Amino acid sequence: MSLRSRATFIDRSGKSYPLTDPRWRGDDGSPLSLSELPxxxxxxxxxxxxxxxxxxxxxxxxxxxxxxxxxxxx
Structure with a gap:
């Protein structure tokens, strides 16, 4: 299983976005964080x-x- 299928970007509101979706900020304008990985x-x-x-x-x-x-x- 690849990193791209396990990780997501998360904005301040908690909404997740796939890593394959090129974006610099969440829909709410907040910066993105990387979800935790094992x-x-x-x-x-x-x-x-x-x-x-x-x-x-x-x-x-x-x-x-x-x-x-x-x-x-x-």
Missing amino acids: GLTPAQIVPLERSIWRYQGVLPVDPASGVSLGEGWT
Whole structure:
């Protein structure tokens, strides 16, 4: 399950908006906050991966579209 399907923007009144809806403020004009997300668990870490992609289970991008520059242990 991706971040986009789990998180939402929330305005001051409590109204939620999907992350896929490009907006800078709520319908009431208030700034938006990001909804709380569950934390990272050890099961979501790919232990043999030596880059930022070891956390692919919680990153908001599709791992298939990821690019690595050989950064290692980021």
